[in-house]
Amino acid sequence: MPFLHLYMLSFLFLLLPPSTISIPERELESLLLLKKHFTNAGALRSWMPCSVPCNGRTHWTGLLCYNGIVVDLNLKGMGLSGNIKVDALAEIKGLRSFSVVNNSFQGDIPELNRLVELRALYLSGNQFSGEIPPYYFSEMVSLKKVWLSDNKFTGSIPLSLGQLPHLVELRIENNQFSGHIPAFYRPNLNCSLSNNKLMGDIPFRLSKFNES
Template structure:
């Protein structure tokens, strides 16, 4: 037993170091695709460990990057989802109140993501109907205060959803029925939606549907 335990320690410690180094490389590639990163991300130094070097907006648990909270930084440019997909323990992304624009990135590459916060940016265009398909862990999605158009993607109608914020966009068409026993927040106010509120959503605050 002792020999096995020592062997596990011998192999696990270098693995932890490798994971830390890979996390730094992945995050630096993510940063390179952005603009206006200084001074907000000035302390992202590739020679340091993101989890012990106090990298701005990087939240870790047990030595692994589990969340990026990059809010109110004026960030622009491309969101390199491929580099984020290399962070296998990443569970939460928050880019609230930045200057990202253009179409919705391909979040399906982040299969284990649990929470996605994109409110108060300049994203636009129609979101593909299958944009969140296969994201079995996703429970919270906030796309409020952008310029998204077209139908609300049906892939958001997951029984696992807890919070969905789509208010203050330009979504049109019908409201998809989300049959989730856990749903606590579903806000589609101030869009261009039409038709009845699905029965499964009538339990929610009526203000969640105003302005359509």
């Protein structure tokens, strides 16, 4: 009988609607705060306070969830601009990938280096500008993919990029980076550097790849 009782409980649990598994309230509020600081956020009309961000059947635009955890925020090509509220993103503890590719954000690179658990960071195709501090990526040791291409970044390529132990893909083409290419820790790095103002030889670990 105890076994039958446990079996029935398990069966009833499977019948529960997916909406019973939701993200923490604090993370929901953080996502809404993130949206509030965007302009032209019409593409995020599904992000509403009274709705469930991800429940197994439906989800807010751009969100990928796993067991009630937001793991990927993909806001590619949504016409967004304004401010990326890093304080809000930092509350999304399971976030591993963040993309704002092909939007209209501008100014200095946000303090996304506070998101030290990220595996992938995609900022290509915006109007970010200015220099990136050499230490910017120092704490982001889990990063595997970094896209900074098609912006207006200047100055040297951050030395901390070259020290990332798990980096497999780097795209920084079509910027205004200058100076020498730093040495990279990872061999066989898939790297695109073209259309910058770089000088000197390509480091040995990148010698198998074209500049484009």
